[in-house]
Amino acid sequence: GNSVTQMEGPVTLSEEAFLTINCTYTATGYPSLFWYVQYPGEGLQLLLKATKADDKGSNKGFEATYRKETTSFHLEKGSVQVSDSAVYFCALSTPGDNQGGKLIFGQGTELSVKP
Amino acid sequence: DGGITQSPKYLFRKEGQNVTLSCEQNLNHDAMYWYRQDPGQGLRLIYYSQIVNDFQKGDIAEGYSVSREKKESFPLTVTSAQKNPTAFYLCASSHPPSSGSYNEQFFGPGTRLTVL
Numbered sequence: 001g002n003s004v005t006q007m008e009g010p011v012t013l014s015e016e017a018f019l020t021i022n023c024t025y026t027a028t029g030y031p032s033l034f035w036y037v038q039y040p041g042e043g044l045q046l047l048l049k050a051t052k053a054d055d056k057g058s059n060k061g062f063e064a065t066y067r068k069e070t071t072s073f074h075l076e077k078g079s080v081q082v083s084d085s086a087v088y089f090c091a092l093s094t095p096g097d098n099q100g101g102k103l104i105f106g107q108g109t110e111l112s113v114k115p
Numbered sequence: 116d117g118g119i120t121q122s123p124k125y126l127f128r129k130e131g132q133n134v135t136l137s138c139e140q141n142l143n144h145d146a147m148y149w150y151r152q153d154p155g156q157g158l159r160l161i162y163y164s165q166i167v168n169d170f171q172k173g174d175i176a177e178g179y180s181v182s183r184e185k186k187e188s189f190p191l192t193v194t195s196a197q198k199n200p201t202a203f204y205l206c207a208s209s210h211p212p213s214s215g216s217y218n219e220q221f222f223g224p225g226t227r228l229t230v231l
Contacts, residue, residue, distance in 0.1 A: 004157070034219075043121075043205055043222035044158075089157060101146060101165075101211065102173065103220055105157030 002027040006090050006106035013080055013113050021075040021109045023064075023090035031092040033057075033066055033073040034103070038087045047075075047088070080113045087111070117142045119223035121206050126228045128200075136191045136226045138206035146211045147189035148220065151175060152203040161204075164189055165211050193228065200230045 007022040025031065032051045036044040048057030053068035062077045073090060090106040119140045128134045140147065146165045150158040160173030164183040178197025183189055189208075193200045204227075207220040 036222075041225075043119075043224045044207075045222070046219060049219065091157075101209065102148065102160050102163060103158070103207075105159075107155065107157045 002031070002092060002094060002104050004090050004092055004104055004106035006088075006109050009087075009108070009110035011109060011111050013111070015082055015113055015115055016079045017113075019075070019077040019080045019084075019111070021088055021090075021111070023073045023075065023106060025071050025073065025090075025092050027071075027092055027094055029094050031094045033064070034091045034093070035062070035064055035073070035075050036089040036091060036105075038089065038108070040086070044089065080111070082113045082115055085111055085113045119206060119208055119221055121204075121223035121226050123226060124224065126226055128228070128230050130230055131195045133195060134193050134200075134228065136193070136204055136206075136228070138189045138191065138223060139187055140189075140206075140208045140221075140223075141187060142208055142221060143186075144208035144210055144221070145186065146209045147183070148207040148209075149173075149179075149181065149189070149191045150205045150207065152205060152225075158205060161191065200228060203227050 003026045034049045035047040037047045038044050048059040050057040050066035056065045064073050064075045087108045087110045089108045091103045122137045148163045149161040152158050159175050162181045164170035180192045205225045206223040209220045
């Protein structure tokens, strides 16, 4: 079945450091890929998305490229801020699979950025 | 502003009691979803509905029930049959997926249920 694997957290960085959170997936067909962010005590917000191979999603300085050859969608940011501290979820969806378009999530990676 | 509301934010119940969590959206979305989140884990799908008066079981539906009488509302009942109901519950909605289109889901703020 379809699945998503993320690097384990927590990840602790200093402000202005470079961030990478690894995400790999297993899926039949051609999934769409997403990164969601969850701030403490809140629901999830869509951070960025990519719907086909080689697409790059970007938002708020974060980027991720859909790599079909390595089945990966790693999240990167060149310079993190304290306000980026949150839990990040990688997810996939395979439209047209008769599963209602459900999202399959990785286990989440907690990021803590210190001043 | 359009969005998804969940109430209450925190809910406490005694073991053996049924409890209903509210989810309302004014985004005119046809599809709605309920997820459960446990510490250190990703979200797991409980139920979903693609249209009014229709819903389907997700991966962990046992001990839960839902209804979809209105497009805007998708309440979740946690029954006494759910063995470990203490968790964070998230509701989401989206336009229904169609061939070739992706499924961007919008999430509510969540309800944290604690069973004592």
